[in-house]
Amino acid sequence: MERLTAQQVYDRLVEGYGKPRWWPGTPYEIMVSAVLVQNTAWTQVEKALTAWGKPEPSTVLTMPVEQLQEMIRPCGFTKAKAATIRGVTEWYRGYGFDIEQARTADQHRLRRELLGLKGIGAETADAMLVFALHKPSFVIDAYTRRFLDRMGYRFSDDRQIRRFFESGLPADYRVYGWYHWLLLEHGKNHCRKQPVCEGCVFSEVCPGRAL
DNA sequence: ATCCCGCATT
DNA sequence: AATGCAGGAT
Incomplete structure (x- = not known):
C-alpha cells in the first residue's frame, strides 16, 4: 500500500479540520x-x-x-x-x-x-x-509520531520524519505552523492513544485503524 | 488512576 | 530505556 505524501496528508487534514489556526499571542x-x-x-x-x-x-x-x-x-x-x-x-x-x-x-x-x-x-x-521566529523548521511532537506510526510509515527516528515533511512541502513557515496545528487537532480528536476512528478522514487508508 | 503539544539525567 | 519533575483536569 502506497503511503500518502506529506502534501496529501496536509490536504486531507484541511478537509477534516478546515482552515488551520495559528499559535496565539505576541x-x-x-x-x-x-x-x-x-x-x-x-x-x-x-x-x-x-x-x-x-x-x-x-x-x-x-x-x-x-x-x-x-x-x-x-x-x-x-x-x-x-x-x-x-x-x-x-x-x-x-x-x-x-x-x-x-x-x-x-x-x-x-x-x-x-x-x-x-x-x-x-x-x-x-x-x-x-x-515566533517565522522559520520553516517542522515541529515533531508525540502526536506527529503516533499518527505516522498508525498510518504505516516506518521512520526510525525524528531525522527521517523531519525529512519526510520538509522535503515534501514548500519551505514556508506558515505551512509548517498550520500543519502542526492540524496534526495536533487530529491527535486530540481522532488519533488519540485510544484511537477514535469514527469520522476520521484517513480511515480508509490507515492500516492502524480500529473499526 | 491516567493524561496533558517534554526535557534532562542516568 | 527508564525515571524524576508538578500541577490540575477528567
Whole structure:
C-alpha cells in the first residue's frame, strides 16, 4: 500500500479540520507559552497567561524568580519552567528584545542557540522557530509520531520524519505552523492513544485503524 | 488512576 | 530505556 505524501496528508487534514489556526499571542508570549505547554494541557497555559496578563521580557528579568514560579504554577514543573523562561528571555535580550532583529538571524544558528538553552529541546525550539521566529523548521511532537506510526510509515527516528515533511512541502513557515496545528487537532480528536476512528478522514487508508 | 503539544539525567 | 519533575483536569 502506497503511503500518502506529506502534501496529501496536509490536504486531507484541511478537509477534516478546515482552515488551520495559528499559535496565539505576541512573539514573546508564544515563546513563553511554548515552554509552559511542555507536557502540560493547553488549558493550564491559558489559565496562567490569563492571570499573568501580558508577559513582558524586561519584567521577567527583573521579577524575583519565586514570583515567576508563582505566575506559572498551573502549568507544573514550576522551578524548571521558570528557569527556562528566564533563559529564553536572556537569550532574547541578545537580540534587543526585538523580534524583527532576531528574525534576520540564520535559522540554523537560531536553532542551535535555542537548543543550547537548558529546558529547550527539539520540539520547543522548533515551535519557537516556526511560530515566533517565522522559520520553516517542522515541529515533531508525540502526536506527529503516533499518527505516522498508525498510518504505516516506518521512520526510525525524528531525522527521517523531519525529512519526510520538509522535503515534501514548500519551505514556508506558515505551512509548517498550520500543519502542526492540524496534526495536533487530529491527535486530540481522532488519533488519540485510544484511537477514535469514527469520522476520521484517513480511515480508509490507515492500516492502524480500529473499526 | 491516567493524561496533558517534554526535557534532562542516568 | 527508564525515571524524576508538578500541577490540575477528567
